[in-house]
Amino acid sequence: MTDISPDPMQVLRTVLETDNDALSELDEECSPTKTCRNMVGVTFDGFAEPGSDIGAAWRQKLAREGKLRTSGESLRDFVLRSPDQV
Numbered sequence: 001m002t003d004i005s006p007d008p009m010q011v012l013r014t015v016l017e018t019d020n021d022a023l024s025e026l027d028e029e030c031s032p033t034k035t036c037r038n039m040v041g042v043t044f045d046g047f048a049e050p051g052s053d054i055g056a057a058w059r060q061k062l063a064r065e066g067k068l069r070t071s072g073e074s075l076r077d078f079v080l081r082s083p084d085q086v
Contacts, residue, residue, distance in 0.1 A: 012079040 048057030062068040 009079065016076065016079055 044054050048054050059068060
């Protein structure tokens, strides 16, 4: 995932480094007034064979698409690393 240009990386760093007051103001201005948590229609049917491990199926899908990272690095670590590590 080293093909991400520095501009989006800088944007993500800026967002993650922002203080909590600014984040709460942004949340008040941009978030919906009501959170929908209706998960009745959400299923994983067809994602994996019946009776198989959905987590393993997800990892296989990511591996097929070249997106599987096994370094144990979190998204936060990925975003906040120094530009010379990209």
